[in-house]
Amino acid sequence: MKLESKIPEGPLAEKWTRHKFNVKLVNPANKRKFEVIVVGTGLAGASAAATLAELGYNVKAFCFQDSPRRAHSIAAQGGINAAKNYQNDGDSIYRLFYDTIKGGDYRSREGNVYRLSEVSVNIIDQCVAQGVPFAREYGGLLDNRSFGGAQVSRTFYARGQTGQQLLLGAYQALSRQVSTGKVKLYPRTEMLDLVLIDGEAKGIITRDLITGKIEKHAANAVVLASGGYGNVFYLSTNAMGSNATAAWRAHKKGAFFANPCFTQIHPTCIPVSGDHQSKLTLMSESLRNDGRVWVPKSEEKAKGLSAKEAVDIPEEERDYYLERKYPSFGNLVPRDVASRNAKYVCDEGRGVGKTGLAVFLDFADAIKRDGKETIEAKYGNLFDMYKQITGDNPYEVPMMIYPAVHYTMGGLWVDYNLQTSIPGLYATGESNFSDHGANRLGASALMQGLADGYFVLPYTIGDYLATQPMQKVSDDHPAFDEAINDVKGKIDKLLSIKGKKTVDEFHRELGKIMWDYCGMSRNAEGLKKAKGLIKELRAEFWENVKVFGTNDELNQSLEKANRVADFLELGELMVDDALHREESCGGHFREEYQTEEGEALRNDEDFAYVAAWEYQGENQDEKLNKEELEFENVKLTQRSYK
Amino acid sequence: MSWFVRTFGSTLGRKLLMALTGIFLILFLVVHLAGNLQLLIPDGGKSFNIYAETMGNNTFIQIVSKVNFALILLHIIVAIILTRYNSKARPVSYENFNGNANSTWSSRNMGVLGSVIFIFIAIHLSNFWWVFKYGEVPTTTLENGTAVKNYYAVVNEGFSQLWIVGIYVLSMVFLAFHLAHGFQSAFQTLGLNHKKYTPAIKAVGKWFAILVPIGFAIIPIYMYFNNIS
Amino acid sequence: MNLTLKVWRQKNQNDKGKMETYQVSDISPDMSFLEMMDVLNEQLIKEDIEPVHFDHDCREGICGMCSMHINGRPHGPQQAVTTCQLHMRSFKDGDTITIEPWRAGAFPVVKDLVVDRTSFDRIIQAGGYVSVNTGGVPDANEIPIPKSVADEAFNSATCIGCGACVAACKNASAMLFTSAKIAQLAMLPQGKTEAKTRAEKMVAQMDAEGFGACTNTGACSAECPKEISLENIARMNREYFSAKAKSENTDM
Numbered sequence A: 001m002k003l004e005s006k007i008p009e010g011p012l013a014e015k016w017t018r019h020k021f022n023v024k025l026v027n028p029a030n031k032r033k034f035e036v037i038v039v040g041t042g043l044a045g046a047s048a049a050a051t052l053a054e055l056g057y058n059v060k061a062f063c064f065q066d067s068p069r070r071a072h073s074i075a076a077q078g079g080i081n082a083a084k085n086y087q088n089d090g091d092s093i094y095r096l097f098y099d100t101i102k103g104g105d106y107r108s109r110e111g112n113v114y115r116l117s118e119v120s121v122n123i124i125d126q127c128v129a130q131g132v133p134f135a136r137e138y139g140g141l142l143d144n145r146s147f148g149g150a151q152v153s154r155t156f157y158a159r160g161q162t163g164q165q166l167l168l169g170a171y172q173a174l175s176r177q178v179s180t181g182k183v184k185l186y187p188r189t190e191m192l193d194l195v196l197i198d199g200e201a202k203g204i205i206t207r208d209l210i211t212g213k214i215e216k217h218a219a220n221a222v223v224l225a226s227g228g229y230g231n232v233f234y235l236s237t238n239a240m241g242s243n244a245t246a247a248w249r250a251h252k253k254g255a256f257f258a259n260p261c262f263t264q265i266h267p268t269c270i271p272v273s274g275d276h277q278s279k280l281t282l283m284s285e286s287l288r289n290d291g292r293v294w295v296p297k298s299e300e301k302a303k304g305l306s307a308k309e310a311v312d313i314p315e316e317e318r319d320y321y322l323e324r325k326y327p328s329f330g331n332l333v334p335r336d337v338a339s340r341n342a343k344y345v346c347d348e349g350r351g352v353g354k355t356g357l358a359v360f361l362d363f364a365d366a367i368k369r370d371g372k373e374t375i376e377a378k379y380g381n382l383f384d385m386y387k388q389i390t391g392d393n394p395y396e397v398p399m400m401i402y403p404a405v406h407y408t409m410g411g412l413w414v415d416y417n418l419q420t421s422i423p424g425l426y427a428t429g430e431s432n433f434s435d436h437g438a439n440r441l442g443a444s445a446l447m448q449g450l451a452d453g454y455f456v457l458p459y460t461i462g463d464y465l466a467t468q469p470m471q472k473v474s475d476d477h478p479a480f481d482e483a484i485n486d487v488k489g490k491i492d493k494l495l496s497i498k499g500k501k502t503v504d505e506f507h508r509e510l511g512k513i514m515w516d517y518c519g520m521s522r523n524a525e526g527l528k529k530a531k532g533l534i535k536e537l538r539a540e541f542w543e544n545v546k547v548f549g550t551n552d553e554l555n556q557s558l559e560k561a562n563r564v565a566d567f568l569e570l571g572e573l574m575v576d577d578a579l580h581r582e583e584s585c586g587g588h589f590r591e592e593y594q595t596e597e598g599e600a601l602r603n604d605e606d607f608a609y610v611a612a613w614e615y616q617g618e619n620q621d622e623k624l625n626k627e628e629l630e631f632e633n634v635k636l637t638q639r640s641y642k
Numbered sequence B: 001m002s003w004f005v006r007t008f009g010s011t012l013g014r015k016l017l018m019a020l021t022g023i024f025l026i027l028f029l030v031v032h033l034a035g036n037l038q039l040l041i042p043d044g045g046k047s048f049n050i051y052a053e054t055m056g057n058n059t060f061i062q063i064v065s066k067v068n069f070a071l072i073l074l075h076i077i078v079a080i081i082l083t084r085y086n087s088k089a090r091p092v093s094y095e096n097f098n099g100n101a102n103s104t105w106s107s108r109n110m111g112v113l114g115s116v117i118f119i120f121i122a123i124h125l126s127n128f129w130w131v132f133k134y135g136e137v138p139t140t141t142l143e144n145g146t147a148v149k150n151y152y153a154v155v156n157e158g159f160s161q162l163w164i165v166g167i168y169v170l171s172m173v174f175l176a177f178h179l180a181h182g183f184q185s186a187f188q189t190l191g192l193n194h195k196k197y198t199p200a201i202k203a204v205g206k207w208f209a210i211l212v213p214i215g216f217a218i219i220p221i222y223m224y225f226n227n228i229s
Numbered sequence C: 001m002n003l004t005l006k007v008w009r010q011k012n013q014n015d016k017g018k019m020e021t022y023q024v025s026d027i028s029p030d031m032s033f034l035e036m037m038d039v040l041n042e043q044l045i046k047e048d049i050e051p052v053h054f055d056h057d058c059r060e061g062i063c064g065m066c067s068m069h070i071n072g073r074p075h076g077p078q079q080a081v082t083t084c085q086l087h088m089r090s091f092k093d094g095d096t097i098t099i100e101p102w103r104a105g106a107f108p109v110v111k112d113l114v115v116d117r118t119s120f121d122r123i124i125q126a127g128g129y130v131s132v133n134t135g136g137v138p139d140a141n142e143i144p145i146p147k148s149v150a151d152e153a154f155n156s157a158t159c160i161g162c163g164a165c166v167a168a169c170k171n172a173s174a175m176l177f178t179s180a181k182i183a184q185l186a187m188l189p190q191g192k193t194e195a196k197t198r199a200e201k202m203v204a205q206m207d208a209e210g211f212g213a214c215t216n217t218g219a220c221s222a223e224c225p226k227e228i229s230l231e232n233i234a235r236m237n238r239e240y241f242s243a244k245a246k247s248e249n250t251d252m
C-alpha cells in the first residue's frame, strides 16, 4: 500500500493556510447530525472533544480514570513551547520549525512540523483566555524560559505544573460542553476494540470498569487520543494506567503503527531505589539550566558514593562530563545525548549511589551564584518533591539522577489530516507518530497535543465527515457484535488461565527485556535475543498468568492483564523496528552505527523514511511500509552539540 | 421570594445567618457585660439598679432585647439545621478519625458547646430575667427618695448559692471555647480573610474569648465571696 | 519492617463492608505507601485472596487519583503530600495502620478503597470555566496581569481534585475544592466577567451533591496536599453573597 501523507502543495509557510481553504467543510447546521468518539481526555483528547463540540458535533469522550482531569498530561512539569518571540531573542515560527526538525534528527515531516510551529502561538492565546495562570513577569506580561537545549526562551510555564494547568484549561472547556449536552462523558470506561464497517472506523467496544459491562458505541468517526506506550518498559515516568491498548487494538484492525522503536529516555529522573519500584519520577529538565551534571573521575571514588559524601569530593576529582564533552551546550544538550552519556559513565563504573546507576545533578554553584531564594523560586516544588521521595535535601547535597523512559515518539501512523490508515480513524497527541521524528524536544509534546486537538483535527476531520451520509451510525451492524464477542472471548480467556504468575510479574519481566535490549542503546544481537525472549514470555503469559476475580465487577488485575497482553505484542514490534533501522538517530541508538566520538550516526541514504508497520495476524511478523521523507527546506546535517 | 428562600437555604446562606447572628450576639455580650460589671461597684447595688431600671424603661432597649431574643433563636434554629445537615453528609463514619491532627476541638464541637450555652441561657433567664419581669422583686429607695426595684438583691441572692455560681463559671468556660472558634470564624464566613487583617482578627478573637467569659465569671465569684465574708 | 494493616474491604456499592487485618513483612522504608500496597496485593493474589482495590495513576502527587484515609487522616500522617508521595519511612516497624476510603455521602464507595468522585466533575461542569470557544481570542499578552495576582490565582489553581478536603472535614464539605476554582477564575481578568454567576451555579451544584456546609474548622486546608488556603473559601463567600445581593437572576 502506498502511504499518502497528503502534505499540501506549495511553499512551506503557506501549506496549512492553503489546506484549510481546500478541505471540505461541514455546514454548521449539519454538524449536529454527526457524532464523533474521542478516546482519551488528555491534552489532545480534551481539547479536541471540547472544540468539536463547540463547532456543533456531538461528542462522546472516554477515559479510564475516574475523571477526565486525571489524564496523564496532568503530570507534565516543564512547559510548553510557542514561537511567540515575546522575548525578542530571535525566535520565529521558522526557528521553532527548524529546531524541531533538527531535534528530531530529520525523521519527521517538514509540513507537519511547520504547521505545529505555526499554530503554537494560538495555543498560548487560547490557554490564557481560558484562565490558565502562566508565570508572569513583574510588568504583568508572560514569562518565558529556555528549555531543553533551546537557544531561545520560548517556553511558557506555570511553575513546575504546566501540564496540570493546561489540562485543567482543556478539562474546563470540556466540562463546559458537557454542561451544554454536546459532550457525553464516559469516565472509568476503557476502549477494548475498534469497529470497522466497510473498512471505515465507525465505533468502539468498551468495558465499563465498574460493572464490567462490555458495550458498543457507534459514531461517524473515531479519534484516538490515548497517549503513549512508554509503560511497555514497566518502569517509566508515565502514569501507572498509561497503556497502548486503544492504539494497539486499532493497529490490529488495520491502522499502521509508525516508528515504534523511537522512544525517548529522559535524562533527569530519580534513580531506582529497589525491586519494589513501581514507577519512576521525572525531575523537570529545567533543572539542567542551573544544575551541573557530574560523576567522580575515578571508579574507586564513585563506588557506593552517597549524595552526602559527594559534597566532600574536591573539584579536581569531579568530572563534569557534559561540560567537558560539549563545551557549547554543556548541561543543556538534548535529552538523548544527556541520557546516553549518563549510561556511558555508569557503564565505565563511575556511576554513584547504592546501585551505581546514578549521576549527580549539583546545585551548589547555582545557589552560591544566585542565592538560595532564587533557586527556590525556580525549582522549589521540584526540590521538595525530590526530598519527599529520596529523603535527601537538594539545597544541601547534590541530587542523584538517572535516565528513564519518558515519551514515545512512535505511534499510529497518520497523514497530514491526522487520519490513520483506516478512514474515519484519527490519532492525536502522543498516540500518533507525530511531529517529533526520532527525538522530541522538551516542552513540545504539550504543544503538539493541544495543536492537534484545538487547531488541527477540528478542521481536518470535516474533510472526512463531509463525505459521509448525514445520519446516525447504527450499532446494529454485525461488526459490532463480532467485536464484542472477540473482546469477551479474550477476557474469558484471561480469567480462565488461573496460572501461577501475577500480571505484574510478567510486566516487570517484559520491562527488563525491553530496557536491557531495546533501551538507551541497542544492537542487532541483543535485539534478536529480545525478540525470542518476548515471544517466550508472551506464550507463558497466555498459559500461566493469574488474573483474579470475574469480569462483572471492578477488577484491577483484569484491567492490567488486558494492557500487559497488548504490551507483550507491541514490545516485539518495537524490537523488530529497532532491528530493521540500521542507523542511529535521535532516541534510537544502534551501537553498530556511531561516529568515532560515539555520537549517533544517521543513514539518510537508506533510512530517511517513516517505518509504518502493518499487522498481519497473531504471531506473524508485521509488514513494513515506508513513507519516504522529503526535505525541501532544511539541509540534513549531522547534529552537533559540541 | 423563592430566590430569597433559596439563598438562605443554601449552605452558604445558612452560614451567613450563623455569622451575622453570632456577631450580633458577640456585640450583645459586650453590652451585657458592661452593664453587669456594675454589680461589682461597691455601692450596695445602686448603680446596677439604676442601670437595670433605665434599661427596662427604654423602648429602644426593649426592642433591641426582643431582636436579641429573636436572633438567639435564629442562631439556635439554624445551628440545629446545619448540624443535622452536616452530619448527614457523612452517612458512614470512619473507624479511625484523627480530627485533632488538623483542627481544634472547639471548631469541631460548636454544636455541643452551643447546646451547653443554650441550657445555660435557659437557666440564666429563669433565674433572673423571668424573676425581674414576672416575679417578686423587692424595692429599695434611692437617696433622692425614688423607689426602685432592687434587682441587685435578686442577683446577690442567686449568687450566694455555690451551685449556681458553679454553673455560671462552668458555662463561661464553654462560652469561651465557643467564642474561641466562633469569633474568627464569623469573619471568615463573611468573607473577611485577608493576609493583613486576619491575624489581628484572630488575636482579638482569642483575647475576646478569654476576657469576656472571665468578665462574666468574675461577677458570681466576687459576689459569692463578698457574701460569705 | 513488618506491619499490620487494617483495611476496609467492600465488594461493591451495595455491600456493607468491613475492616480486615493483614500482615506485610520486609517493607523497605524507601517504598512509597502505594508500593507497600502493591506488595500486599501481590501477596494476596498468591494466597488466592482478592487484591485490595485502590485508585492511583500518576504516583507523583499531581493527578489526584490516590485517596486513602490512613490512620485517621486523609493521605496519612504527613502534611502537604498525597498518598502516593507518602513513604514508608514515615512509619515504624511493628506499626498498625488503618486504611479506609474517603467517607462522604457525595463520594460513595465503589469497591474497597475506591470511591466515586464524579460529584467534583459536576461542580466544575456547573460553571468552573471561562466561556470562550477555541479561536478568536486576543493575544496572550494583550491583558497584563500583575504577577502577584497571577501567582495567587496559580496557588488556587493547583488543586488536584483529590477530595482530601472533603475526607478531612467533619461535615464532608467541598467548600475548599469549590472555592479554589471560583477564586482562581475570579482573580483573573479572563474569568471576572462570569465570576458572579459562576459562584452561584457552582455553590448550588455543590449543595445538590450533598456535601456538608462549612464550619471553618480548617481541617480541609490543613490536610490539603496542595495547601490550598482558607482564603479561597472567604473569597467564594464574598463572590457568592455579592452575586446574590446584586444579580438579577431570580431562579437560582
Ligand SMILES: Cc1cc2nc3c(=O)[nH]c(=O)nc-3n(C[C@H](O)[C@H](O)[C@H](O)COP(=O)(O)OP(=O)(O)OC[C@H]3O[C@@H](n4cnc5c(N)ncnc54)[C@H](O)[C@@H]3O)c2cc1C
Pocket: A039, A040, A041, A042, A043, A044, A045, A062, A063, A064, A065, A068, A070, A071, A072, A073, A074, A075, A076, A077, A078, A079, A080, A081, A162, A163, A189, A190, A191, A192, A225, A226, A227, A228, A237, A238, A239, A242, A243, A245, A246, A282, A406, A407, A428, A429, A430, A431, A442, A443, A444, A445, A446, A447, A449
Ligand atoms: C512526567 C512527565 C513530564 C512531562 N513533561 C512535559 C513537558 O514539560 N512538556 C511537554 O511538552 N511534554 C511533557 N511530557 C509529555 C506530555 O505530557 C505527554 O506527551 C502528553 O501530555 C500526552 O498527552 P495525550 O493527550 O496525548 O495523552 P494522555 O495525557 O496520556 O492522555 C491519554 C488519555 O487516554 C485515555 N486512555 C488511554 N487508553 C484508553 C483506553 N483504552 N480507553 C479509554 N481511554 C483511554 C486516558 O484515560 C487519558 O485520558 C511529560 C510527560 C511525562 C510523563
Ligand code: HEM
Pocket: B015, B018, B019, B020, B021, B022, B023, B025, B026, B029, B075, B076, B079, B080, B082, B083, B110, B111, B112, B113, B114, B115, B117, B118, B121, B178, B181, B182, B183, B185, B186, B187, B189, B190, C214, C215, C216
Ligand atoms: C452568647 C451566645 C452565643 C454567641 C456569642 C455565639 C456566637 C457564635 C459565633 C460568632 C459563631 C460563628 C459563626 C460562623 O462560623 O460564621 C457561632 C457558631 C455556632 N454557634 Fe453560636 N453563639 C452563641 C450561642 C449559641 C447557642 C445557644 C447555640 C446553640 C445551639 C450555638 C450554636 C452554634 C453552632 C452550632 C455554631 C457553628 C455553626 C457552623 O458553622 O456549623 N451558639 N456562634
Ligand code: SF4
Pocket: C158, C159, C160, C161, C162, C163, C164, C165, C166, C176, C177, C180, C220, C223, C224, C225, C226, C227, C228
Ligand atoms: S482543595 Fe486540596 S484537598 Fe481539596 S481536592 Fe483540591 S487538592 Fe485535594
Ligand code: FES
Pocket: C055, C056, C057, C058, C059, C060, C061, C062, C063, C064, C065, C066, C082, C083, C084, C085
Ligand atoms: S496517584 Fe496521582 S496524585 Fe497520587
